[in-house]
Amino acid sequence: MSMILGVPVAVLFGQLLLGIINGAFYALLSLGLAVIFGLLKIINFAHGAMYMLGAMVTVIMFDAMGINYWVALVLAPLVVGCFGVLLEYFLLRRIAGQDHIYSLLLTFGVALMIQGILTNIFGVSGLRYSMPEIFQGGFKLDFMFLPYYRAWVIFMALLVCFGTWFMIEKTKLGSYLRAGTEDAQLMQGFGINVPLLISLTYGFGVMIAAFAGVLAAPIYSVTPVMGSNLLIVVFAVVVIGGMGSIAGAIITGLLMGVIEGFTKVFYPEFSSAVIFLVMVVVLLIRPSGLFGKEA
Amino acid sequence: MTIMKKLLTTAIASAMMVGSAQADISDDTVKIGYLADMSGTYRDLAGPNGLKALEMAIADFGGKVNGAKIEVVSADDRNNPDSSSSTVRRWLENENVDLVAGMVASSVTIAVTKLLEENDGLGIVSGSAASSITNEHCTPNHIHYVYDTYPLANGTAKAVVQEGGKEWFILTADYAFGHALEGDVTRVVEENGGKVIKTARHPFPTSDFSSYILQAQSSGADVVALANAGSDTTNAITTAGEFGLTQSGQTLAALLLFLTDVHALGVNSAQGIQLTTGWYWNMNEEARKWADRFMDETGVRPTMVHAGIYSSTMQYLNAVKATGSDDTQTVRKQMMDTPINDMFATNGRIREDGRMVHDMYLAEVKTPEESENEWDLYKIVRTIPGDEAYRPLSESKCSLVSKN
Numbered sequence: 001m002s003m004i005l006g007v008p009v010a011v012l013f014g015q016l017l018l019g020i021i022n023g024a025f026y027a028l029l030s031l032g033l034a035v036i037f038g039l040l041k042i043i044n045f046a047h048g049a050m051y052m053l054g055a056m057v058t059v060i061m062f063d064a065m066g067i068n069y070w071v072a073l074v075l076a077p078l079v080v081g082c083f084g085v086l087l088e089y090f091l092l093r094r095i096a097g098q099d100h101i102y103s104l105l106l107t108f109g110v111a112l113m114i115q116g117i118l119t120n121i122f123g124v125s126g127l128r129y130s131m132p133e134i135f136q137g138g139f140k141l142d143f144m145f146l147p148y149y150r151a152w153v154i155f156m157a158l159l160v161c162f163g164t165w166f167m168i169e170k171t172k173l174g175s176y177l178r179a180g181t182e183d184a185q186l187m188q189g190f191g192i193n194v195p196l197l198i199s200l201t202y203g204f205g206v207m208i209a210a211f212a213g214v215l216a217a218p219i220y221s222v223t224p225v226m227g228s229n230l231l232i233v234v235f236a237v238v239v240i241g242g243m244g245s246i247a248g249a250i251i252t253g254l255l256m257g258v259i260e261g262f263t264k265v266f267y268p269e270f271s272s273a274v275i276f277l278v279m280v281v282v283l284l285i286r287p288s289g290l291f292g293k294e295a
Numbered sequence: 296m297t298i299m300k301k302l303l304t305t306a307i308a309s310a311m312m313v314g315s316a317q318a319d320i321s322d323d324t325v326k327i328g329y330l331a332d333m334s335g336t337y338r339d340l341a342g343p344n345g346l347k348a349l350e351m352a353i354a355d356f357g358g359k360v361n362g363a364k365i366e367v368v369s370a371d372d373r374n375n376p377d378s379s380s381s382t383v384r385r386w387l388e389n390e391n392v393d394l395v396a397g398m399v400a401s402s403v404t405i406a407v408t409k410l411l412e413e414n415d416g417l418g419i420v421s422g423s424a425a426s427s428i429t430n431e432h433c434t435p436n437h438i439h440y441v442y443d444t445y446p447l448a449n450g451t452a453k454a455v456v457q458e459g460g461k462e463w464f465i466l467t468a469d470y471a472f473g474h475a476l477e478g479d480v481t482r483v484v485e486e487n488g489g490k491v492i493k494t495a496r497h498p499f500p501t502s503d504f505s506s507y508i509l510q511a512q513s514s515g516a517d518v519v520a521l522a523n524a525g526s527d528t529t530n531a532i533t534t535a536g537e538f539g540l541t542q543s544g545q546t547l548a549a550l551l552l553f554l555t556d557v558h559a560l561g562v563n564s565a566q567g568i569q570l571t572t573g574w575y576w577n578m579n580e581e582a583r584k585w586a587d588r589f590m591d592e593t594g595v596r597p598t599m600v601h602a603g604i605y606s607s608t609m610q611y612l613n614a615v616k617a618t619g620s621d622d623t624q625t626v627r628k629q630m631m632d633t634p635i636n637d638m639f640a641t642n643g644r645i646r647e648d649g650r651m652v653h654d655m656y657l658a659e660v661k662t663p664e665e666s667e668n669e670w671d672l673y674k675i676v677r678t679i680p681g682d683e684a685y686r687p688l689s690e691s692k693c694s695l696v697s698k699n
Contacts, residue, residue: 008513010513011509011510011513014509014513015506015509018505018506018509019506021505022503022505116334119334119338123338123339123555124334124335124336124338124339124525124526125339125525125526125529125555125556125558125559126526126529126559127559128559128560128561130563131537137539138538138539144509144512144513145512145538145539145543147537147538147539149537150505150537219533219534219537220502220503220530220533221502221526221529221530221533221559223526225334225335225336226502229500229502230502261506264495264497264506264507264510265506265510268469268495268496268497268498268507269469269496269498271497271498272498272501273498
């Protein structure tokens with residue numbers, strides 16, 4: 001078997017694939033953040049909590065009402081998205097136009113409150129959620145065993161990422177959105193309800209996070225703190241990609257998943273820090289991020 | 296005249312003695328500080344319910360010992376040695392805390408016990424695992440009560456090697472506890488004719504273990520051992536199941552599992568896993584009775600840490616009662632001189648290095664058919680006598696242990 005730095009090539013193929021799967025989660029989460037920041041200029045520190053809510057709602061709906069995975073895949077993001085719209089309407093709207101730091105602190109506070117309340121109710125050991133029957137088992141590839149569910153994660157994540165990019169960059173609705181945040185007064189003059197558009201955009205960004213949460217529910221421990229660790233990494237991904245760049249967030253998310261995956265093989269102790277190292281280097285060389293527009 | 300003088304001096308002397316006996320419980324209060332992870336990864340194994348267990352012990356004393364009031368303060372350690380150190384420093388220097396109880400993450404405990412030594416305070420460690428806490432990090436100011444990594448390795452690792460698992464892959468949480476456990480396991484594996492072929496140290500905490508599970512699969516090891524705890528362990532077990540680790544003929548050994556972890560995994564995913572525990576709620580009548588009481592208070596069954604917090608607090612308060620003092624060394628000596636026989640341990644004893652030595656148990660998680668309710672999780676396979684389970688003093692690196 002051929003080796004690279006003492007690691008069989010087959011193992012590296014496996015890690016590449018796993019890196020892409022993890023990167024798909026990063027891409028989904030940083031995509032939501034990029035949409036919210038790019039269009040609303042809100043630094044959404046509640047994003048990790050929304051991801052967690054997506055997973056928690058999925059488990060709770062199953063335990064309480066027997067709602068299955070497929071329904072949850074649509075329903076849980078909708079529920080969390082509605083919660084996001086309410087959050088925007090009652091809280092975030094009041095600080096619109098203020099310095100970024102206000103939205104950062106407000107959303108961070110909201111996240112801590114949600115997390116604290118749920119921790120009190122459910123504890124942190126994790127809620128049980130079984131994978132749907134259809135996903136039991138996996139593909140036996142030459143270099144690894146790929147569970148069906150992980151393949152499903154890549155497929156769904158890429159679908160949602162591409163769909164979102166297409167909608168915002170290529171459709172009429174997307175152009176309204178971009179215009180509405182650029183010059184709200186002018187757009188209102190054209191008869192477009194800009195405040196509603198903004199609520200819905202926030203709700204949409206949150207929905208993507210919750211969707212990632214539903215995807216995560218069968219494979220990670222579902223706990224009230226599951227989002228808090230991920231959030232910081234995802235912010236680093238957004239900074240590397242360029243704040244607000246939608247395509248940048250997606251590509252960087254996948255890329256960082258792969259870089260992290262390889263670090264886990266060659267120097268696992270460093271794997272939680274490698275993304276931040278990349279962030280430092282990128283900020284030194286290109287302060288506006290890999291895909292950001294030069295200010 | 297001389298008789299009068301003698302009487303007078305005796306009276307004064309005895310009055311002074313009474314006075315000093317009262318003064319022996321400083322500021323007429325026995326104050327206990329409870330330090331534990333109240334909100335993070337290790338919340339459920341100790342956390343708020345550990346505080347309940349502590350309060351149960353105080354309630355058994357009617358809130359008073361020798362007429363002195365028993366008070367409790369508590370703090371979240373956030374698994375952070377720095378912030379925990381400043382909390383404990385405040386407790387010891389400004390708030391006259393007599394006993395620090397709880398203590399979960401080993402990194403926090405090692406930092407806190409150094410402070411206890413500087414300030415001559417007393418600590419009883421119930422949650423931490425690292426065996427180094429009473430080895431190279433021992434102090435005359437703390438006791439390690441429930442379990443440590445040495446018996447974890449001696450119980451589980453030994454059993455697995457003897458069943459034929461010779462080549463090991465160890466997945467380690469990258470901090471004091473994981474390192475201690477990895478070291479203890481390696482020793483046991485090698486002593487029993489096995490070999491550790493690879494270790495991977497993962498950051499604490501990690502949510503995605505797929506990369507490590509894949510490395511373990513391609514390593515060709517017979518046994519994949521998890522030297523981590525809490526949600527790291529449950530996440531790794533779930534991922535191992537998803538990637539078909541055991542189907543491909545490898546054995547999965549979780550070296551530290553708490554009742555709450557197994558409860559979270561459920562018997563479907565956890566069945567058949569062997570683990571070592573210091574206590575199990577359904578292991579005898581006395582344990583069961585206390586566990587029922589705990590369940591009335593909290594709604595859940597206690598972990599070995601919860602039981603240990605209750606038991607050790609009772610031992611501490613009994614020692615304060617017997618000596619009439621809350622002075623650290625007086626109480627610690629009294630505790631060392633008193634064998635522990637209660638709902639937690641039989642013939643437990645505290646050694647000079649601070650290690651509480653008691654029987655440990657090798658348990659196996661029940662199958663769904665065997666398990667009668669959600670907390671009916673273990674069957675005890677073997678009792679490991681305390682002296683066999685824990686590191687013998689002859690191997691100790693603790694400076695308190697006299698070498699003859």
